[in-house]
Amino acid sequence: MPERDTATQPLHDLLSAFGLLTRLPLPQTTRHRANAAWCWPLVGLGVGAVALGIGWLGLQAGVAPGTAAALTMGAGVMVTGALHQDGLADTADGLFGGWTPERRLDIMKDSHIGSYGTLALIIVSLALWSALGGLIAAGDWVAIGAAAALSRAPMAVTMAALPNARKAGLSSNVGRPSRGAAAIAVVLAVLICAGLTQDLRQTLAMVVACAVASLWVAVTAQRKIGGQTGDILGATQQLSLVAALIAAQM
Structure with missing residues (x-):
């Protein structure tokens, strides 16, 4: 039985x-x-594949690249249940709307959205739509898939590097992955990115942009609430995704 558990553990982790x-x-x-955070980039690749499939079908049906980008975004939101977008909005409201760590955490826990959260969703969504539209117009579909995989690795790194700022919630319930699991996630994400793009310069630009965006979120979260939460992880994914997509066009 132990051998069987060990042999099937990667599949259990993926599910x-x-x-x-x-x-x-x-x-x-x-x-x-x-x-199981080691395989989050594979989840990102799967989500990206579904979203890109919808966008590609729209493009084949004759819609403009901008509309195909909107379809891609919409499909991604449906597949994830807007999990990361919700985290982005709560993070913006909490980190910039409160004056103490306790108050910031309370705001992040509140299901209502405020002005900071609304603006964050609008700005990030516009940036994402613009970047996707540019890549789709250029026919660079693989870079979009690479960014989807790449943007999930920083969540694992942030989760492993920072303590949980709240004793409850999704991030707290899941626990902290080991540094080894986070390292595997990074290596896997970079390999997926490099394998898809087949362009060292583009891969490096995407990896660096992703790292800078996620580091900014992590440093800000550590300073303002003393660690990470599920909302912080969602914001990390969204900003890392946008940063990687923008870098892919440079």
Whole structure:
């Protein structure tokens, strides 16, 4: 039995990761393993593939690249249940709307959206739509898939590097992945990115942009609330995705 558990653990981790980060109708688990974070880039690749498939079909049907970009965004939101967008909005409201760590955490926990959260969603969504439209118009679909995979790795790194700022919530319930699991996520994400783009310069630009964006979120979160939460991880993914997509065009 132990050998069987060890042999099937990667599959269990993958199903757990898809169950945690998406709403795809896959076999679910009632207990998510923190170290399953190593395969989050694979989830990003899967989400990206579904979203790109919808966008590509729209383009084949004759819609403009901008409309195809909107379809791609919409499909991604549906697949993930807007999990990361919700985190972005709550993070913006909490980090910039409160004056103390306790108050910031309270605001982030509130289901209502404020002006900071609204503006963050609008600005980031516009940047994402613009970047996707540019890449789709250029026919660079692989860079979009690479960014989707790449943007999930910083969540694992942030989760492993920072303590949980709240003793409850999704991030706290899942636990902290080991540094080894986070390192595997990074290596896997970079390999996926390099394998898809086949362009060292583009890969390096995307990796650096992703790292800078996620580092800014992590440093800000550590300074303002003393660690990370599920909302912080969602904001990390969204800003890393936009940064990687913008860098892919440079």
